[in-house]
Amino acid sequence: MVSRDMDTKVISRRRSLLKPELSTLKVDSRETRKNSLSGEGKRSNNSETNSIRKVKKCVKLNVNGEDENVVKRKHKERKTLDQRENRKKSESFSRNKVEYKKNMGEERLLKKKKKRGIRLDPHDTSNKRLDDGLTSKDNNKEKQEDSAKEKTVEMSKNAQFRAICPSPSILSFVEDNLLGRRRDIQIKRAGYNIELSAPLDNIPFSTNSERERIEEPVFRNKLEFFAAAKVSSSFPPVDLPEIAFAGRSNVGKSSLLNALTRQWGVVRTSDKPGLTQTINFFKLGPKMCMVDLPGYGFAYAKEEVKEAWEELVKEYVSTRLGLKRVCLLIDTKWGMKQRDHELIDLMERAQTKYQIILTKTDTVFPIDVARRAMQIEESLKSNKSVVQPVVMVSSKSGAGIRSLRTVLAKIARFVKP
Ligand SMILES: Nc1nc2c(ncn2[C@@H]2O[C@H](COP(=O)(O)OP(=O)(O)OP(=O)(O)O)[C@@H](O)[C@H]2O)c(=O)[nH]1
Ligand SMILES: [Mg+2]
DSSP: OHHHHHHHHHHHHTTTTSOHHHHHHHHHHHHHHHHHHHTOOHHHHHHHHHHHHHHHHHOOBOTTSOBHHHHHHHHHHHHHHHHHHHHHHHHHHHHHHHHHHHHHHHHHHHHHHHHHTOOOOTTOTTOSOTTSHHHHHHHHHHHHHHHHHHHHHHHHHHHHHHTOOOOHHHHHHHHHTTOSSOOHHHHHHTTOOTTSSSGGGSOTTOOSOGGGGOSSGGGGSOEEEEEEESSGGGOOOOOSOEEEEEEBTTSSHHHHHHHHHTOTTSSOOOSSSOOOOSEEEEEETTTEEEEEOOOBSSOSSOHHHHHHHHHHHHHHHHHOSSEEEEEEEEETTTOOOHHHHHHHHHHHHHTOOEEEEEEOGGGSOHHHHHHHHHHHHHHTTTOSSEEEEEEEOOTTTOTTHHHHHHHHHHHHHHOOO
16 A cells, blocks of 8 residues: 555646646545545455556656656757767868868978078079078069070060061062962962972972983092991091082081982981981092081080081081082071081181072071071171172972982082092
8 A cells, every 4th residue: 555655646746747638647546545545345456456557558767767768868868969069070170181181281482482592692502502592582583683684685686687678680580480488379370390309499390200300510420338437537538629518407408419419318307406427429420529527506416426526527627628608598487596607717717618508498488598698698798708699599399409409510610630
């Protein structure tokens, strides 16, 4: 009985926590007590225990006397709350991580920038980082100023070039020989067969090939290679009058030899500067010798090797006894360069006869060919060893080749062997 009373008491104490059905249970428990006091039989007693059991089934109490369902619910709620908090924390952590990385990256960049900004004394010669910091800025400024100056000089050079008025004789020569960049249709209309190699060098409509049609008999001879020299001691003995072809690398020296003799491929050519690396001697019949010189200036070769070629060329043009003329080849597009002037000075001092040949005339407009010829003729007016006029040619189109043959054939004619 005591235990039963205790149960009912606990139930009433916890009624606020219980569901509505519990209030009915409370009524039941009161009735049970009444019944028990009035001494009613076992039946009522049993019904009371049954209802308590029912309550016990619905409401499980834990050790502290708390309802387990409620505790569970609370626990669940706390758990979900905790999970939410954890998620928030992890999100904020990853966000922070990204920000941290960003900051670190910026810091590193700043550090790098700071490194570049190290100020160094420009007058301290022991300092090896003169290109850093302020000095580099100064250098850049200087460079920019220099390049701007160069540009203005270059521009004024171009302007000066465009202002040249070629003489009527030069202009008419350019037109008559179809020098300069021409369209195939124009060459065709002039009566030349554009299917032939170097068509402008041949008789119009000629189907006869190559050497037989050459107007200067000396150039109909076979071109024969007979010696190559890397040093002056290996120059061959002087037997014949020599005509040498000098100029910057890739200017078209070897190609011109082939075009003059219409013997394509006898002298090797290449679009890579620096192919001819020795002084090559070719016999052209019993009366003349043609000499192909290595080029100077830019070439695919080591610096010391190029210097050796240049020295060899200088020695040849200033000391060779049999040398009757140096054809100094100049690219029409680029004109004369520093190295060309150096060689001219040397030949002036050595009193070696030389003539300027403008090459690759097919790469520029006819008016520019005339301007370049005029410009060079004017600049060399006071020189003593130069042979005028400037000759204009194109080994590719054949323009001007016949005129050059005429000039060179005269040398062979008048020279006594
Ligand atoms: N468009 C055009 N190209 C030419 C002419 N003459 C030569 N070339 C080209 O220029 C390049 C160089 O010609 P080369 O005759 O080997 O020149 P090089 O002066 O002997 O050169 P190095 O032996 O290196 O000093 C080749 O690709 C030729 O085809 C020309 O009249 N017109
Ligand atoms: Mg060559």
